[in-house]
Amino acid sequence: MSLIQKYNVPGPRYTSYPTVPYWEETLFTVNQWKKSLLESFIASNTTEGISLYIHLPFCESLCTFCGCNKRITKRHDVENPYITAVLKEWDLYCELLPERPIIKEIHLGGGTPTFFSPENLTTLINGIFKNANSAEEHEFSFEGHPNNTSYEHLQTLYDLGFRRVSFGVQDYSEKVQKAIHRKQSFHNVAKVTFWAREIGYTSVSHDLIFGLPFQTLDDVLDTIAKTNSLQPDRIAFYSYAHVPWIKGNGQRGFKDEDLPKDDVKRELYEKGKNELLARNYIEIGMDHFALESDTMTQSFKTGNLHRNFMGYTSSKTEVMIGLGVSSISDSWNAFAQNEKSLEDYYAKLNKDELPLFRGHILNNEDLIIRKHILNLMCQFKTSWNDATTYFPEITTILPNLTEMEKDGLLEFGDQSILVTEKGKPYVRNICMAFDLRLKRKTPQTQLFSMTI
Template sequence: MKKSLIQKYNVPGPRYTSYPTVPYWNEADFVYQNWIDTFKKSFTQSNSEEGISLYIHLPFCESLCTFCGCNKRITKNHTLESPYIEAVLKEWSLYCEILDKKPAIKEIHLGGGTPTFFSPQNLEYLIDGIFSLATKAKDYEFSFEGHPNNTTHEHLQKLYDLGFRRVSFGVQDYSEKVQKAIHREQPFHNVAKVTFWAKEIGYTSIGHDIIFGLPFQEIEDVIDTIEKTKSLQPDRLAFYSYAHVPWIKGNGQRGFKDEDIPKDNEKRKLYQTGKELLQENGYHEIGMDHFALKTDSLYEAYENGKLHRNFMGYSSSKTQLMIGLGVSSISDSWYSFAQNEKKIEDYYKVLKIDKLPIFRGHLLTDEDLIIRKHILNLMCEFGTSWADTSTYFKEIPEVLIQLKEMEKDGLLEMHKERLQVTESGKPYIRNICMAFDLHLKRKAPDTALFSMTI
């Protein structure tokens, strides 16, 4: 019996928020000074023109959501807020001491964990502390993730007053059965309340994150979730595929059985149904997993060829240098990656000796930089070209041979020195990127590393 495209291509694969992906970093040859040198190089090249991006990881959550694979600390102890913020500001000051002038910040994103675990006053203290050593770049964009159950009007107003204009709320699914399974019980009323508050205050981009492929989720659940979403008219949507990675320690994904999760054609039908409903309601597909109204900056960036992707996901503005502050955060100088200590105790310990809390990284080779550009093109523009000598690499003929099968299946179109992903091929963009991933091809993983691509 002939396999369907989903059965054929639904294999483990990276999400490509970076290249090389973290499991393929050359940690053995990476030293602390690599990061410092490339950080300074990138700052010199980019700060005056575009500014830098900051990702600030705020890891605390009051309860564990069993769909989540993020680095978090489950606690109801809010006295942990102040010491953590002081540590983040200490890390920021160490970065600023390396520089010869004040950085201009183009983007800030507060992620987690649950950023709204922190009080509005502590978040204000954090942002004020950041800008005591920095300035705001032209056309800056600040965003944060809000939990509908604990985001208050004061949170929204305070962050708006500090310059934040984009907020994303984690919805996941409105089915009570699904919510119970993933331990994320939040009524529609809570989401509606924070969405309307954000609109009244003046946020220009309000996002909702919803997920397909969750345990016990059925077509009717996806339809109901999107119908409710439609009534609130968020500006953009992340419509993510649930990543089942129970081997990641502490993520809680063993709270339901493997057979409770929709798979293959069943899961793809959930996505297709959701996608069609979103498009019927004026949302346009942007890159992978994202949809936006024409009035949103993400749509404008996609249309103008300025969409960017990094460890924070898709962005409407590009910066060459991104600094990750906080436990487990990853920084990107374009020339190298560096990740902070994953345990809060280790993070604090390194900062106490006045050193950046980096425990691993990767220095990109010339080959890495070329492949990275191709994968970025594919993820942001659904196409790439090797016509320019600076984008050509010697394995291109092998890559094209590997892609022949996908061309035959109608997933992409080959041209003399470029390729274009078709509409049918968009759901398989991770698979197409994998053909370019030389690290993955040279050393296929022998243990579970990645979630399924579809």
């Protein structure tokens, strides 16, 4: 049996621990969330600031590879009511906080943030800063669709303090693009990349996906060659998460047998990764690459790389407030998620309530396991040699780690492990060995995408 066949099992992506399916929702209350948020905010606002994730859910067309919460519409009269609602949610948080927040990070995600007009994005960001200050070394970023990101979008957001932009590329093959309903030319991607650099953005990122329907090795190598010709500062090169049982018909625009699997799929990644490494990209965390000059690389080298519901970030803030439908907030000791339905989101805000519908309060064990999983995802190593990182169940985890050591995926140190180069593609599996909640309650239905 190959390593792919052995370790390609359903598993979490670990943007949080505990993962969302294992949240103890019945023990969560909005008052507990507010208390936890206040405690973390008071302790960290003036030292490290806070992060904001703002979810902008609208898209004009459905991309069938996408697992995000979105609303498909061509009606742009939805923009103003949504921004009004997001700013009202922010006002509710600011009324709760004892002092003006210092914002270190903002990320606009979606959906399609550039569905919104530059004027409305200006209203949104200016509205945020009516009740907040920006940190001296802030990092503001947004996701742009190459087909509808205009020069005005880029200039407007730059003028508002944004210096990072991520463009979704996925794959340049026409056959693949047709299957995932995401048609865009290399010309469009090159155009917005050059515009961003001309305006002064310091970090341009391209998102690529392997494992898409009908995708071949030649497709991946062609996409990476075209990407390399533009030299984006960062590249996310990650596995397509096939979760049609969660997203319904949105991921049924093709048949399961149209997807590359197991060793074939892994070859797409390995050959693609080798091309990136040969072009001076450095592997950062799981499925991410960056040039030496990028802040992500510097954070990785200094041990400051962080991972949360926004993905990998260059620095950590203990408080991350999620605004907008389905967004998740994190106070470090608690998680809280907004209503996933737009109608329910609006309804709670109309009653002057935070639009939350579930969450989780982390216990001491959760906090320790969270540290280990963050260490593995961000630094490819972890240890349990002191009171803040030791937990009794480590003795039950070691047998699984020993099996992975035999397979060359990790090396043991003195009460520590180091993920090897061979093991980096399997880091999610290594994290799963530490996931006590997953070990205690094996899913009876499909919850997660495959790890490889």
